[in-house]
Amino acid sequence: MPSPQLATFKAGYTWVPTVKFPGRYDSLAKIAELVHKASQEFGLEPLAAYGVETAVDEACSNIIEHAYGGEGKGTIEFNYRIEGDSLVITLQDDGKGFNPNKVPKPKINVPLKQRQGNGLGLYFMHQWMDEVSYQSIGKTNILTMIKRKG
Amino acid sequence: MEILHNELKRCDVIKINGRVDSATAPKFAETANEIVEAGRFRIVVDMDDVDFISSAGLRVLIGTQKICRRYNRGEVVLANVPATIMASLELAGFTPLFKIFNDAVAAVGNF
Numbered sequence: 680m681p682s683p684q685l686a687t688f689k690a691g692y693t694w695v696p697t698v699k700f701p702g703r704y705d706s707l708a709k710i711a712e713l714v715h716k717a718s719q720e721f722g723l724e725p726l727a728a729y730g731v732e733t734a735v736d737e738a739c740s741n742i743i744e745h746a747y748g749g750e751g752k753g754t755i756e757f758n759y760r761i762e763g764d765s766l767v768i769t770l771q772d773d774g775k776g777f778n779p780n781k782v783p784k785p786k787i788n789v790p791l792k793q794r795q796g797n798g799l800g801l802y803f804m805h806q807w808m809d810e811v812s813y814q815s816i817g818k819t820n821i822l823t824m825i826k827r828k829g
Numbered sequence: 830m831e832i833l834h835n836e837l838k839r840c841d842v843i844k845i846n847g848r849v850d851s852a853t854a855p856k857f858a859e860t861a862n863e864i865v866e867a868g869r870f871r872i873v874v875d876m877d878d879v880d881f882i883s884s885a886g887l888r889v890l891i892g893t894q895k896i897c898r899r900y901n902r903g904e905v906v907l908a909n910v911p912a913t914i915m916a917s918l919e920l921a922g923f924t925p926l927f928k929i930f931n932d933a934v935a936a937v938g939n940f
Binding site: 703704705707708711725726729730732733736737740743744785787788789791792794796797799800802803806807 | 851883887891894895913917921922926
């Protein structure tokens with residue numbers, strides 16, 4: 680994996696080259712390493728950094744499982760940039776598009792018997808990040824997640 | 830991720846080391862399944878060395894808890910939960926569904 684070279688164009692704006700990962704579950708730990716680096720550079724406290732790691736992990740797992748329908752069928756492009764008080768993370772894939780409104784919200788406060796294990800990933804992404812947005816351009820899906828300081 | 834499984838007289842202790850994500854959760858599920866398939870339903874999950882757990886890992890916890898609690902034959906309890914993971918468990922609404930102990934000795938003593 681190439682080591683991203685940092686280039687600072689203006690105060691508070693850091694640009695890092697996009698890194699492409701195979702759409703496989705064993706890429707998740709490698710993507711997490713980049714997320715740690717981004718959070719550290721951005722100066723997030725440990726709990727917030729853990730949240731960002733969770734959001735990115737869930738998003739990438741969803742891409743592999745739902746957009747590609749399994750491992751080894753495409754790539755995930757990871758990029759982050761720091762814009763003032765925002766850490767902006769983007770993930771791109773060429774899999775099946777996805778309508779987040781069609782994913783039911785998990786039932787959180789219900790007894791054990793009624794608890795389902797599904798739907799938590801998307802819920803975590805929205806809970807841990809300040810903004811989550813989806814865009815499809817041609818065959819490319821772009822997920823942008825923003826974490827703000829404070 | 831590494832998993833240590835320790836079969837005690839009163840219960841089974843699963844100690845996880847590292848990251849529980851979609852790549853590694855199946856291994857955790859396999860260990861938990863082996864235990865319940867052996868007819869043992871009292872399980873301590875020691876999370877002292879867990880760096881990260883995603884919803885894939887939480888699904889294993891909830892699925893195993895459902896099996897263990899059936900017929901009141903046992904339960905899954907958690908020990909040594911790091912603060913970050915505790916925050917995830919709270920967000921997921923899992924804290925009322927699991928007894929959580931400060932250390933593994935207290936968790937084993939629960940059984």
